Amino acid sequence: MRPVNLIPPEQRRGDHGQLRTGPLVYVVLGALALVLIGVTMLVLTDNRISDSKAEVATLKREDAAAQAEAVKLAAYTQFRTLAEQRIATVRELADSRFDWERVMRELALVLPSNVWLTSLDASATSSTSLGGEGGGGGAAMRGAIAGPALVLAGCATGQEAVAEFVTALKDIDGVTRVGLESSELASKSSEAGAGGGGGGDCRTRSFIAQFNLVVAFDAAPVPAEEGEEATATSTSATTSSESSEGSEGAEG
DSSP states (O other): OOOOOOSOGGGOOSTTTOOOOOHHHHHHHHHHHHHHHHHHHHHHHHHHHHHHHHHHHHHHHHHHHHHHHHHHHHHHHHHHHHHHHHHHHHHHHHHHOOOHHHHHHHHHHHOOTTEEEEEEEEESSTTSOOOSTTSSTTHHHHTTOOSOEEEEEEEESSHHHHHHHHHHHTTSTTOOEEEEEEEEEOOTTSOTTSSSTTOSOOOSTTOOEEEEEEEEOTTSOOOSOSSSOOSSOOOBOOOOOSOGGGGGGOOO
């Protein structure tokens, strides 16, 4: 018997019906895959660009709103800045002030009865001009002190009384040093008030030593403005009482 193939001819597989494939098919498939990948990347990139544009637009709107709010609050910012500047100015002025009233009160307390002040000058800085009759005495030593200082001139019963007065001045709160510029004994034949470094009238022969000294307050703050006249009060007093017991009434 002859074998009969019952499979339809179009569905038969054999040498004659087998498909012939080559590298061209793979090249086409690879090209299609590359095109698909390129289209996908293009779409994704376009989506990112759209998202970035939307984010930029949102940020611009937020920035415009913030600038508008800043313009509204600019007046408050300027007011706060002005207030801070005024507070700083007041604090600076307060720090540069010096309590001359307290110093004068303590000076009156430590001034002994055997010492007579003929001149007193108080200044906050060395650039302040010395006033009063005793302006010449103590000027050299005063120039070497940057902060507040007292320049005193007067008479005493002797050199020992001058030394005691220098020691007493150190008891004033805030005094860092006391410099004695000169202390000279008056001539017996001269009038008590004539000549001498004090530059004033000692009034009585019992006061035979004339002195000039400077009291420094180095720890006190120095005003920040250089070249301008010091803001602290500068006082000069010349006493005229004939009684030595009234020396505590010397005014500054």
